Amino acid sequence: MTDTDKEKHGKKMQSDGKMQKIMTGYYIDAKTAGETGKKVAWITSGGPVEPLIAMDIIPVYPENHGAMIGASKMGADLCQKAEEMGYSGDLCSYARADIACSVVDGGPIGGLPRPDMLVCCNNICGTVMKWYEVQARYYNVPLFILDTPFSHTKYTDEAKRYVQRQVEEYVTFLEGVCKKRLDRDRMEEVGRLSVEAQRLWQAVLDTAMNKPSPMTCFDAFFHLALIVTLRGTQTAVDYYRSLLEEMEQRVADGIGAIPNEKYRLLWDNLPIWYRLKWLSQKFAAHDACLVADTYTSAWCMSLRYMTDEGNFLDSMGEGYARAYLNIGVDEMIKIVLEMVDKYDVDGFVMHSNRSCKPYSLGQYDIQRAVQKERGIPSVIIESHMVDERSFSESQTETRIDAFMEMIGQKR
Amino acid sequence: MEKLSDFYEAALDTEKYIRNLKVKGKRIMGYMCSYTPEEIILAAGIHPLRLFSTKGTISLADAHLQAYSCSLARGVLEDALAGRLDFLDGAVFPHTCDTIQRLSDIWRLNTRFAFFADVVLPVKLDTESARQYMEDVLRKFKGDLEVGMDVRITDAALKQSIDTYNRIRSSLNTIYELRSANPDILTGSDLYAIVKGSMIMDREYLAKRLPEVIEMFKERTPSTDTEKKRIILTGSICDQPDIYTVFEKAGGVVVWDDLCTGSRYFEGLVGTGGDPIASIANRYIERPVCPAKHTSNTARGERLLEAVRKHNAQGVVFLLMKFCDPHDFDYPYLKEFLDRDNIPSMLLQIEDPLQSEGQLLTRFETFIHML
Ligand code: SF4
Numbered sequence A: 001m002t003d004t005d006k007e008k009h010g011k012k013m014q015s016d017g018k019m020q021k022i023m024t025g026y027y028i029d030a031k032t033a034g035e036t037g038k039k040v041a042w043i044t045s046g047g048p049v050e051p052l053i054a055m056d057i058i059p060v061y062p063e064n065h066g067a068m069i070g071a072s073k074m075g076a077d078l079c080q081k082a083e084e085m086g087y088s089g090d091l092c093s094y095a096r097a098d099i100a101c102s103v104v105d106g107g108p109i110g111g112l113p114r115p116d117m118l119v120c121c122n123n124i125c126g127t128v129m130k131w132y133e134v135q136a137r138y139y140n141v142p143l144f145i146l147d148t149p150f151s152h153t154k155y156t157d158e159a160k161r162y163v164q165r166q167v168e169e170y171v172t173f174l175e176g177v178c179k180k181r182l183d184r185d186r187m188e189e190v191g192r193l194s195v196e197a198q199r200l201w202q203a204v205l206d207t208a209m210n211k212p213s214p215m216t217c218f219d220a221f222f223h224l225a226l227i228v229t230l231r232g233t234q235t236a237v238d239y240y241r242s243l244l245e246e247m248e249q250r251v252a253d254g255i256g257a258i259p260n261e262k263y264r265l266l267w268d269n270l271p272i273w274y275r276l277k278w279l280s281q282k283f284a285a286h287d288a289c290l291v292a293d294t295y296t297s298a299w300c301m302s303l304r305y306m307t308d309e310g311n312f313l314d315s316m317g318e319g320y321a322r323a324y325l326n327i328g329v330d331e332m333i334k335i336v337l338e339m340v341d342k343y344d345v346d347g348f349v350m351h352s353n354r355s356c357k358p359y360s361l362g363q364y365d366i367q368r369a370v371q372k373e374r375g376i377p378s379v380i381i382e383s384h385m386v387d388e389r390s391f392s393e394s395q396t397e398t399r400i401d402a403f404m405e406m407i408g409q410k411r
Numbered sequence B: 001m002e003k004l005s006d007f008y009e010a011a012l013d014t015e016k017y018i019r020n021l022k023v024k025g026k027r028i029m030g031y032m033c034s035y036t037p038e039e040i041i042l043a044a045g046i047h048p049l050r051l052f053s054t055k056g057t058i059s060l061a062d063a064h065l066q067a068y069s070c071s072l073a074r075g076v077l078e079d080a081l082a083g084r085l086d087f088l089d090g091a092v093f094p095h096t097c098d099t100i101q102r103l104s105d106i107w108r109l110n111t112r113f114a115f116f117a118d119v120v121l122p123v124k125l126d127t128e129s130a131r132q133y134m135e136d137v138l139r140k141f142k143g144d145l146e147v148g149m150d151v152r153i154t155d156a157a158l159k160q161s162i163d164t165y166n167r168i169r170s171s172l173n174t175i176y177e178l179r180s181a182n183p184d185i186l187t188g189s190d191l192y193a194i195v196k197g198s199m200i201m202d203r204e205y206l207a208k209r210l211p212e213v214i215e216m217f218k219e220r221t222p223s224t225d226t227e228k229k230r231i232i233l234t235g236s237i238c239d240q241p242d243i244y245t246v247f248e249k250a251g252g253v254v255v256w257d258d259l260c261t262g263s264r265y266f267e268g269l270v271g272t273g274g275d276p277i278a279s280i281a282n283r284y285i286e287r288p289v290c291p292a293k294h295t296s297n298t299a300r301g302e303r304l305l306e307a308v309r310k311h312n313a314q315g316v317v318f319l320l321m322k323f324c325d326p327h328d329f330d331y332p333y334l335k336e337f338l339d340r341d342n343i344p345s346m347l348l349q350i351e352d353p354l355q356s357e358g359q360l361l362t363r364f365e366t367f368i369h370m371l
């Protein structure tokens, strides 16, 4: 590789700046909702946002906010504050940080706007229900729970009926809070945009199949924000379309995300928000590119169940109920193996996240299955994704070094 | 105590008790959590056994569950993997917390019992659609059990089973009430043995035996000692008989509880008219809620205050299992509810093995002196 070749790799993406701008605008809108008379709903990351958009309600995501808190290294303080309020230090650090933030208006943007309602979908964990109960008591606002039965081995007919009835209950709930009817045509349009954005997001992630990969999972963690917060809007569609173009251009120009991609890795679980840069440099120094992850793809996995062909509300329930964290360990193993093959990875990095039991318990079984079926090395890193007090840099470093050595030997 | 030796034996050496049942030809179904529809299992002629961890050293389970899972989940998995539960014909996992949810997968993939079922109950219990779903899920479970265990569960058998459980539950309730009125007529360890035994022993036997126990207690003369401080225990499961004894040593007495292995197990009876499965579903919808389920945002707090008033308690002890998310989330608000009414409380985080008796005693004494 020549020096000019080296220079062109690892370049910053143009889309990064655009994303910052959109997100800033979005948070300004949300924080000034009181003045514009718009209603604000807090919603879980896996929750059905489309009906909110269709009702002109501003969706706000405490989990996205949690990620921002983590990335700006304000997590430890807030988590500790929550502990002083009586919340155990073993609880999810998103929840702890958010609960404390409500009381002290802390964090990078001085707290989230007050909610007019709370929408909680338990397709990611039981934690969100407890967390939203806490906030429902604190803000004294109505709480809607979309209860999506866990699919250990299959999505049963009973579950399907139950979820479908709740989709209608959800609409009734929103109509009650907003005192206006849902415009069903608008709903279909939002649904169509949501599915389109998800397809584009999947296409962006797919560009990592190229060698070298034009993006890393760290890029995906960053660009994820819009598919979480603004899916169902034209903004998200336009953004991901241009991001996809940028990625495709990179592929055409042979530009890789890291200077010298020699090894390709798969990441599992949420990011360690306060150590993203450190981790990405650490792996890049080993010429290892984390090309894909099980986390960011969660926002397009439901594509196989959702359709945009004129009945979004009917297919939405199943899409949400069969989210990655709402299925059995054996189903997760299948998806991980598919990703190992699809992205042609040499190793598996598992973040054992003390914050997130549904994601982390079962990881040891997944690890063994991947080892057995594909024979690739894996490593486990432990942390609380937003509470930096739980992270041991030296221990993680030793583990990564040993893991990379193993991969090197296998080659 | 001698008079309750049957309960003590079952509670202290569960394995021996169950192996004896097995020799008599009973099939045994293990279960986690008080939301298991035991009535249906019993109606199939199968013996339901609540799984408690035998509290051996954890080694095999470490290969499946991180150290940040509760010791109940880890302990039960360890027992299964170590072959200490080989008398089971199967196991049932109701959906409750995130930990049990994953434990169920791990169990299904790593153990080889003849039968396995998830009962994916609704998480919210305050809507008509949830009630309907609860009923659907119970019907499905009944079908799974019939196929998997090759039995037929008739409505008559269900009705009989419901009757048995109603008798057991109301007896337990009476025993609790008696103790609340006269705490000295039975010790905390007696109470522990009775409650734990009731989740282990033959249910038909219990339905007849518990009323006898009640008669026995009624004959005892209540002591006039009113010095003891009246405490309510709240938390998930209490499988720590020593705790009751240490309490009593410290000058307190447990007069009521809000535990899955306590009042949440027996409160609320199944209606006897109408369709049996629908009636069972209704009880699970209406019974006092566990923190992994949702009714209203303040249901548990209100209920706790009500129990404090009703049983004239002077303090509340939170007995929380380490790494138990649902209970940990409720603790601050429950404490706040108590604080508002000037009811003192203390938090005791438990994990197997339990901390030393000396330490516990000091903590309890300090708390009880405050009351
Ligand atoms: S990190 Fe895990 S436990 Fe926390 S809110 Fe997200 S899914 Fe739930």
Ligand code: SF4
Pocket (backbone or CB within 6 Å): B070, B071, B072, B073, B096, B097, B098, B099, B100, B236, B237, B292, B321, B323, B324, B325, B326, B327
């Ligand atoms: S103690 Fe808590 S975490 Fe453990 S199984 Fe029970 S509810 Fe779940």
